[in-house]
Amino acid sequence: MYDLLNGLRVVEGAAFIAGPSCGLYFAQMGADVIRFDTIGGGPDYRRWPVTPNGDSLYWEGLNKGKRSIAIDLGRPEGRELAVALATAPGDEGGLFLTNYPERSFLSHAALAARRPDIITVRVMGWADGSPAVDYTVNAAVGVPDMTGPADDPRPVNHVLPAWDLLGGAYAAFAMTSALLRRRTTGEGAEIRVPLSDLAASSLSHLGSVAEVLATGDRPRMGNDLFGAFGRDFVTADARRLIVVAITPRQWSGLLATLDLTAAVAAIEAELGISFAQDEGLRFVHRARLFPLFEAAFAARDSSVLKPAFDAGGVTWGEYQTLHQAVTGDARLFTANPLFQTIRHPSGLTYPASGPAATLAGEPRRPLAPAPRLGEHSDQILAELLGLDSGAIGRLHDQGLVA
């Protein structure tokens, strides 16, 4: 938790990953993020992984540090409350994050009629409003076709919801960018962030769109790094390490550490090329190089290789399971200052992460857990809408809030 966004208020009416992760990033940088859900929870309230009691570890992971109000969104009076929250006055507010469809009661037009300077960030599936999730978009842009062992033609879905995660962070950038403009010009903005457009634009930015137009689809190549040197290798003690060498220095350090400098020089002499000067040639001729590396790894224990790689400035990683990492990797988890062990709404106590960014020289503030559903309903109604305790009591009596 840092204070970069102190004094801002974001109202979040969103579910699943992209929208809520955007809200999470705001909350962890100090903004007051108010999430509204329908009474009993939205469509992500029971999303797996869950505890034996059915409490969602996913929901409580993605909603840390937010405030929660539960509203009966099935009735017009409840919907009016959600609109009133999204458009509540104040320079610090007017920031609305959602994945409701544009055709819903939470359209930008409906909100802007109440608050003209509102900034709406709408995370979407397809840009045309058709439903999509990370995995359906990923199939459509061909990533599963490129992923997996070269000897197996089956498409491989990613497990990490990469487009959702990118969507949350990009939406957060778009919202802060629109706020910078609003602070100068007073203008609001209606911003749409479709997963389909995130995927299409990313593949353009990475050069992949140009590549397939020039040379057709890239063949599947398993774990081989495209266009330079990189792959996984197995050590004498049966550990699997990945090494990557893109720059000349990474390459020379790797060769020196594995005592392969002379053997590789012999291949260079035979072919009349320089692997050091042209990273792409390490990829073109990888079938010549890989056996040398396989033998070098197979002859050495990981306990010898790992410190030698560190000393040689090699870029490497060890394959481990997430459980191994969470319980045994000091840099990632067990001694990572991002993590604080706190009690979550499920009743479980476990370590959870604050913001991924570190602000050097600024203290990390205590990590706040996710709210219980509706934990802050009364407080939010009083603060944002100015309702007194009698009015709030009537909303409870009518079953409009919980």
Place this chain on the structure above:
Amino acid sequence: MYDLLNGLRVVEGAAFIAGPSCGLYFAQMGADVIRFDTIGGGPDYRRWPVTPNGDSLYWEGLNKGKRSIAIDLGRPEGRELAVALATAPGDEGGLFLTNYPERSFLSHAALAARRPDIITVRVMGWADGSPAVDYTVNAAVGVPDMTGPADDPRPVNHVLPAWDLLGGAYAAFAMTSALLRRRTTGEGAEIRVPLSDLAASSLSHLGSVAEVLATGDRPRMGNDLFGAFGRDFVTADARRLIVVAITPRQWSGLLATLDLTAAVAAIEAELGISFAQDEGLRFVHRARLFPLFEAAFAARDSSVLKPAFDAGGVTWGEYQTLHQAVTGDARLFTANPLFQTIRHPSGLTYPASGPAATLAGEPRRPLAPAPRLGEHSDQILAELLGLDSGAIGRLHDQGLVA
């Protein structure tokens, strides 16, 4: 190209994906992004994919709309120029994006000594400064262990550099957030965004850290969606479609479209459960459900299924290769208003993407290609450092800029 960040200036001394994609996002939202490279190009200047001439489609994809200055960074006078650019005066400046190590001449301390309110965003590998790239971090957090067919134990690296992409977008959010604070308090910030911490925090936010602590590693499950219903199926005409049903409505729409409502109700009656009410049960009992779906897909052509899915509100996608998508998918590429066909520095003319976000009601401005290396050297030296043509000429004569 939109104008949200008009009037801002970001100096970028970065390479590869995370840093340059962050700069790209700023440029495509209207900021003046000045990238400096060493004369002849940095370590990513020849990164694959490349044209037959060796021009990098990757480099020109990630640097669209930026200005370029080439400096001899091997000499103290050249380094001094880079520091002077990063710390150039003006409220619009003082935003520096880098992946140089902190121990380099571009340390935050060195820059802040010249401009106390500078905001430095440093994209890193490991948080402790050790080298890492997307793929080595991914191996360490266990994603390759979870990815791929359940009948094959080999770890599967992702092809999409998901952590790099997330890093670029999150770094952009962090920089705009720090700028919002600076506009209020005048403070600068030193922000570190390590790929290792992005991965660790994301797996916390998604509930995966809590999950492995509670129940150990999640078994590999191929393309099956975890915790709800989703998988790829093959149609009568041998097309492969993915369907996902998380909400009750997605589930009922899917069953109705495939005429499976009665068959699934029979399983529910037998087991005494409701798949509609508990998405997790669709996952628990997927071995019972999948054969029904396999048969239903195998009996229908994709030309029948796709419009039926759309009519039924089903969330689905079709597996296609990137080349198929780029050349044939109207929504993603061929008729997507994000894309404009422009001439790039490689000399090739092809469609490339503007910002992934759409600002409704605001025109997309013309897409600017990547610069040629050093294309704006003289202009940048004049504008940022106030050098006259004589001084600039002397820098060229000394070989310090190109």
